Amino acid sequence: MRPGAIVAAHRHPVVLSVALALGGCPAVPPFAGGDAAAGTDARPQTTDAQGGAPGDARAPEGDRGPIGGEAPRPDAAGPGGMLADATGGVANRPDLGAGGAADAQTATPDARNTGGAPADAAAGGAGGTPPDAAAPEVCRNATREHRACAGGDQVRTCQGAVWGDWGPCEALPEGYVRVAPGQFQMGSPEDEAGREVGEVRHRVTLTRTLAVKTTEVTQAEWTAVMQSRPAAWGNCGATCPVESVSFADMKAWCNAASEAAGLPHCYDAQGAFRGLDCRGYRLPTEAEWEYFARAGSATAYHTGDCLYGVHQCGADANLDQAGWYCQNTPDDAPRPVAGREANAWGLYDVHGNVWEMTQDGFGEYPGGDRTDPIGAPAATDRLVRGGGAGSAPWKCRAATRSYFDAAVRDRYLGFRPVRTL
Numbered sequence: 001m002r003p004g005a006i007v008a009a010h011r012h013p014v015v016l017s018v019a020l021a022l023g024g025c026p027a028v029p030p031f032a033g034g035d036a037a038a039g040t041d042a043r044p045q046t047t048d049a050q051g052g053a054p055g056d057a058r059a060p061e062g063d064r065g066p067i068g069g070e071a072p073r074p075d076a077a078g079p080g081g082m083l084a085d086a087t088g089g090v091a092n093r094p095d096l097g098a099g100g101a102a103d104a105q106t107a108t109p110d111a112r113n114t115g116g117a118p119a120d121a122a123a124g125g126a127g128g129t130p131p132d133a134a135a136p137e138v139c140r141n142a143t144r145e146h147r148a149c150a151g152g153d154q155v156r157t158c159q160g161a162v163w164g165d166w167g168p169c170e171a172l173p174e175g176y177v178r179v180a181p182g183q184f185q186m187g188s189p190e191d192e193a194g195r196e197v198g199e200v201r202h203r204v205t206l207t208r209t210l211a212v213k214t215t216e217v218t219q220a221e222w223t224a225v226m227q228s229r230p231a232a233w234g235n236c237g238a239t240c241p242v243e244s245v246s247f248a249d250m251k252a253w254c255n256a257a258s259e260a261a262g263l264p265h266c267y268d269a270q271g272a273f274r275g276l277d278c279r280g281y282r283l284p285t286e287a288e289w290e291y292f293a294r295a296g297s298a299t300a301y302h303t304g305d306c307l308y309g310v311h312q313c314g315a316d317a318n319l320d321q322a323g324w325y326c327q328n329t330p331d332d333a334p335r336p337v338a339g340r341e342a343n344a345w346g347l348y349d350v351h352g353n354v355w356e357m358t359q360d361g362f363g364e365y366p367g368g369d370r371t372d373p374i375g376a377p378a379a380t381d382r383l384v385r386g387g388g389a390g391s392a393p394w395k396c397r398a399a400t401r402s403y404f405d406a407a408v409r410d411r412y413l414g415f416r417p418v419r420t421l
């Protein structure tokens with residue numbers, strides 16, 4: 001381990017709650033340029049970057065300018081002109097991960113399914129009763145219902161107060177798990193070590209079944225879709241997470257992956273999100289991210305509490321089990337995905353390795369219980385979650401909120417796509 005891991009000047013993503021507490025306009029110097037070892041660097045900023053407690057140790061992180069200010073735009077080696085809508089020929093379906101899809105059906109809550117009537121409820125009519133005389137199965141408030149099928153998902157919709165037929169059993173994409181709808185406590189308890197004030201606990205209900213990628217998108221998976229190699233940590237290898245891609249770049253990857261799979265684009269030509277009912281690949285909302293990262297746990301990590309809650313780099317035995325962070329990556333570099341323990345739903349590296357972009361813009365929790373929340377769609381600052389290889393333990397907690405400017409391509413910023421099933 002690195003001796004004396006504490007370095008005062010590090011700039012990870014701004015932890016949202018603190019930024020807001022400071023008036024939402026952290027006095028952070030403008031983008032200070034790249035890191036000598038790895039090119040562009042613009043990690044999300046943290047409190048420490050703003051003159052607060054020293055945060056995580058290493059590599060300078062975060063150099064976001066004031067909110068609304070001009071974003072640094074390091075011209076990383078991304079594909080030329082990657083815009084929000086990649087309609088241009090995508091040759092290959094991404095090879096979405098080794099290891100195969102975990103069977104999430106055994107681990108995920110299945111709130112939606114439990115309330116649904118069996119699909120074949122109408123099939124067992126009394127002998128001699130004409131099929132068309134069976135009473136239609138009335139649907140009430142729900143508009144869509146899911147049930148698990150062999151390795152995948154089926155859906156039916158409410159059509160004029162009567163349920164339609166169950167659709168075909170759609171196999172999950174390779175490398176994805178099924179995450180059922182459910183309810184959870186978003187945010188952290190006030191006594192959680194490392195907590196920030198903006199992590200106000202509230203109940204969130206998510207109503208859609210998701211396919212969630214088990215790992216961060218890797219460099220190979222990026223290249224298979226986009227035919228480019230943007231990663232600053234290229235030497236890390238094909239199974240390391242892609243990074244140094246902007247919000248728009250990620251949306252382009254999602255659209256291209258959707259197109260290759262015959263699915264609709266979830267972002268229009270201007271990059272606007274087409275909503276949670278879009279069935280193509282997309283970024284998760286912040287709430288979706290925390291829900292699947294927790295996988296039913298209520299602790300700081302899915303492996304337990306934050307043991308090193310000081311806002312500095314330090315060893316945390318629970319985090320060691322779950323992810324790559326400042327203390328177990330002495331060279332600051334991300335690691336190949338799925339190198340630490342998966343959470344209960346089969347998802348790797350939700351804590352550490354690279355920060356994960358969400359669909360949501362920067363904003364404070366509005367308070368109260370919420371259903372399918374999405375944060376500020378037009379905000380320049382985009383919420384990121386989970387911490388990265390250079391982050392201190394407290395930044396890697398499930399509840400930690402942070403952000404990057406949408407234009408930034410940072411060497412510790414990646415993503416994990418989802419699909420609504």
Ligand SMILES: [Ca+2]
Pocket residue numbers: 216349350351352353354355356386387
């Ligand atoms: Ca991660």
